Amino acid sequence: MTVRAILKMGDPRLLRIAQPVTQFDTDELHLLLTDLLDTMHAANGAGLAAPQIGVDLQMVVFGSGQPNPRYPQAPVVPRTVLINPVVTPLGDEEQLDWEGCLSVPGMRGMVPRWGRVRYTGFDVWGEAIDRTVDGFHARVVQHECDHLWGKLYPMRMRDFTQFGFTEVLFPGISAAEDD
Numbered sequence: 001m002t003v004r005a006i007l008k009m010g011d012p013r014l015l016r017i018a019q020p021v022t023q024f025d026t027d028e029l030h031l032l033l034t035d036l037l038d039t040m041h042a043a044n045g046a047g048l049a050a051p052q053i054g055v056d057l058q059m060v061v062f063g064s065g066q067p068n069p070r071y072p073q074a075p076v077v078p079r080t081v082l083i084n085p086v087v088t089p090l091g092d093e094e095q096l097d098w099e100g101c102l103s104v105p106g107m108r109g110m111v112p113r114w115g116r117v118r119y120t121g122f123d124v125w126g127e128a129i130d131r132t133v134d135g136f137h138a139r140v141v142q143h144e145c146d147h148l149w150g151k152l153y154p155m156r157m158r159d160f161t162q163f164g165f166t167e168v169l170f171p172g173i174s175a176a177e178d179d
Contacts, residue, residue, distance in 0.1 A: 003038050003039050004038075004054075005054075006048075007052055007103055008103055009101075013054055013056070015150040016051065016150050017149055018049075018050065018051050018058045018059075018147075018148040018149075019057055020084045021057050021059060021083045021084055021122075024083070024122060025125045025126060032055060032057070035053065036061045037061055040061055040102075041064070043102050044068065046063070046071055046074075046143075047063070048060070048061055048062070048102065049145075049147030049148055050148075051148065052102060058083060058085065058148045059081070059082070059083045060081075060085065060144040060147065061079070061080065061082075062079075062141060062144050063076070063078050063079045063137075064076075064079050074136045077136065077137045077140055081123050082121045082141070082144075082145075083121050083122045083123065084121050085145050086119065086120045088117060088120075089114035089117055090114070090118055090132065091114075093115040094112045094113065095112070095115045095135075095139070096110050097111065097113070097136075098111075099111045099139070099153045101152060106165055106166055106167070107164065107165055108164065108170065109153060109154055109160075109163035110157065110159060111139075112158060113138065113143070115134055115138065116132070116138060117133060117142065118130070119131055119141050
């Protein structure tokens, strides 16, 4: 088990556009996947992108198939490994909801996201993925894929009066649960 350090907002590596994965089912890619999953689980994350651990590749992991302690009211998202993703909004409807990020620890903000999206890409073996999702699942995939394009959720926010420390905004959630 390798838990990697998660880069924090301000680190210029989080602002780069990640490179596409060109070879699948390699030892290196499987090791990266293990590191991403171990790091995400250790931090109770809903997802994690390779750039967040300093790896400049288009690879994200999200979901776990069980409730997430950082988002206890959210529906369960299936564990997904997504490489070289393309996210396409389906319709014009946006939804506003609170988001946090392991790279912006201890804070939450109200972020607009497309309500329904289709995402395509590949798994670690190079098998195609094509899903249409909505709600929290759509929010999570958009959030994680933003990391591949050098965006953090505060860059998507429109109203900074709805941005602050988790312990102030949501007193029932401890800072340790949101780091």
